[in-house]
Amino acid sequence: MGGSGLVVSDLSVGYGPVRALRRVSLQVPEGAVVTVLGANGAGKSTLLRAISRTLSFHGGAVVEGTVSLAGRRLDTLSPDRVVAAGVSQVPEGRQVFARMTVADNLAAGALGSPRSRRAAALRRVHELFPVLAERARQRAGLLSGGEQQMLAVARALMAAPALLLLDEPSLGLAPLMAERIAETVKEINEQGTSVLLVEQNAALALRLAERAYVLEVGEVTLSGPATELAASDEVRRRYLGVVDEDAAADAARAGTGTRTLTRWRG
Ligand SMILES: Nc1ncnc2c1ncn2[C@@H]1O[C@H](COP(=O)(O)OP(=O)(O)O)[C@@H](O)[C@H]1O
Numbered sequence: 001m002g003g004s005g006l007v008v009s010d011l012s013v014g015y016g017p018v019r020a021l022r023r024v025s026l027q028v029p030e031g032a033v034v035t036v037l038g039a040n041g042a043g044k045s046t047l048l049r050a051i052s053r054t055l056s057f058h059g060g061a062v063v064e065g066t067v068s069l070a071g072r073r074l075d076t077l078s079p080d081r082v083v084a085a086g087v088s089q090v091p092e093g094r095q096v097f098a099r100m101t102v103a104d105n106l107a108a109g110a111l112g113s114p115r116s117r118r119a120a121a122l123r124r125v126h127e128l129f130p131v132l133a134e135r136a137r138q139r140a141g142l143l144s145g146g147e148q149q150m151l152a153v154a155r156a157l158m159a160a161p162a163l164l165l166l167d168e169p170s171l172g173l174a175p176l177m178a179e180r181i182a183e184t185v186k187e188i189n190e191q192g193t194s195v196l197l198v199e200q201n202a203a204l205a206l207r208l209a210e211r212a213y214v215l216e217v218g219e220v221t222l223s224g225p226a227t228e229l230a231a232s233d234e235v236r237r238r239y240l241g242v243v244d245e246d247a248a249a250d251a252a253r254a255g256t257g258t259r260t261l262t263r264w265r266g
């Protein structure tokens with residue numbers, strides 16, 4: 001289990017005296033899409049920052065716990081070494097360099113990766129997002145919100161990561177654009193990149209992921225196969241906006257299926 005993929009064990013994080021994560025454990029098997037669901041403020045971005053080692057830029061620090069990829073500890077590395085180890089993050093709110101061209105944003109994502117790999121990476125992102133090839137010379141700030149999200153994902157892919165960390169890629173996008181981003185995440189995964197997707201849009205995330213974790217006020221409260229979470233009353237009510245009667249009717253129809261969801265109560 002410790003051999004392949006991402007393993008987060010008993011991770012606690014604080015911003016000064018504020019504890020944002022409490023003993024969070026999760027795994028992203030090699031080649032998988034795993035999602036972390038949670039309301040605003042649950043600690044989703046904090047989790048990704050802890051993995052990418054960018055917490056200190058936000059005044060945060062890991063208090064306890066470990067993070068490793070393919071058996072190698074990441075939690076002792078600098079952020080650029082984490083990228084070199086195969087983990088790239090698409091931060092919340094995209095954060096493209098607005099005054100730089102699309103091409104220069106992509107080049108920035110490839111800094112530190114071997115020159116020989118850059119051409120192939122650029123070809124890959126232009127195939128995934130043809131619009132970025134068309135707009136190569138434009139300033140990134142002139143792109144639409146959806147195109148900026150594409151650029152943010154593409155920039156992360158320029159480092160040819162084994163694992164992509166995605167922080168609410170659908171946030172603020174029209175449903176059709178969110179759908180396109182979702183399709184692309186699927187395609188990226190099918191090309192062999194593992195994905196840890198953090199989302200408030202549970203319907204979208206549960207469709208993409210094979211496993212899901214629910215984060216509430218810094219703690220994992222529920223985890224299991226995405227299809228089972230999508231069918232659970234609690235998730236349907238709280239994260240999918242299904243009213244009680246529908247959920248009750250569905251539960252009655254489903255009968256007493258085997259439950260493999262794991263619940264934590266501290
Ligand atoms: N830079 C920061 N400084 C202090 N507290 C923070 C900072 N970023 C987040 N927090 C706090 O940590 C908790 C988790 O936040 P966050 O990880 O951003 O949640 P989410 O991404 O799920 O919305 C919240 O209580 C939030 O107020």
Ligand SMILES: [Mg+2]
Binds near residue numbers: 045092
């Ligand atoms: Mg967030």
